[in-house]
Amino acid sequence: MSSGATEGSALRTLRVLEAVARTGGPHRLGEIAADTGIAKPSTHRILSGLSGAGYVVSDGDGAYGLGPRAYALSATIASAEDTGGDTVLRRFQSEVQQTVHVALRSGDHAIYVRKVDSPGPYRMASRIGGVLPLHCTAIGKAVLAHLPADERAPLLRDLTARTERTTTDPAVLEQELARVRADGCALDDEENEPTIRCLAAPMLDRAGRPVGGVSISTITFQTPKEALLAHADRLVETAALLAPLYT
Known part of the structure; x- marks a missing residue:
């Protein structure tokens, strides 16, 4: 050619x-x-x-x-600019003092499109454009929980263990996803990476379908689980504020 x-x-x-x-x-x-x-x-x-x-x-x-890769590309190009979404996310990060992420679903995984690092000495290895599985991450489980059952079922087959804490039994994971729908947030308790605990809320479009999620990521030996869960209400509010930017 x-x-x-x-x-x-x-x-x-x-x-x-x-x-x-x-x-x-x-x-x-x-x-x-x-x-x-x-x-x-x-x-x-x-x-x-x-x-x-x-x-x-x-x-x-x-x-x-x-799609999510377009948003990731946009985030990379505009990373130095202060958009409305960045303002919301940075304000939220200043409240929780932890690393916060936005990721969008792309088929059977999700892609990070926004990240604001914690001011602490430890840095998460995540990056904009990075791919994360659905079944063992907080954002992924927040997405799965709000998918229709017939769309979710194929995504729960052949689940891979990422750590010794990963749930690989679809029936057990379905029970957890029911709790996520009831609670409004999903927890990844060292299920994707050792020593990393995350809490996420889904971003839903006008029809109530999940397009992605917002998460708080913590180091387990620095932040107790109870301290992370205390941010659940504000996390849900932040996800609702950011959702219109991606729908």
């Missing part, structure tokens, strides 16, 4: 991504094709590729919106 063809393909993909990102979305295929001037079959192929990579998501009814 010539360099000109490669450049043309790349620019067409960017035009489609820009059209998806325009306000007033999600946008339907015909609308995106008309906006970009690209034929519908080509637009559909580009959207399929972007969807497979996590840059766009379909609402299941033929309309497309930005």
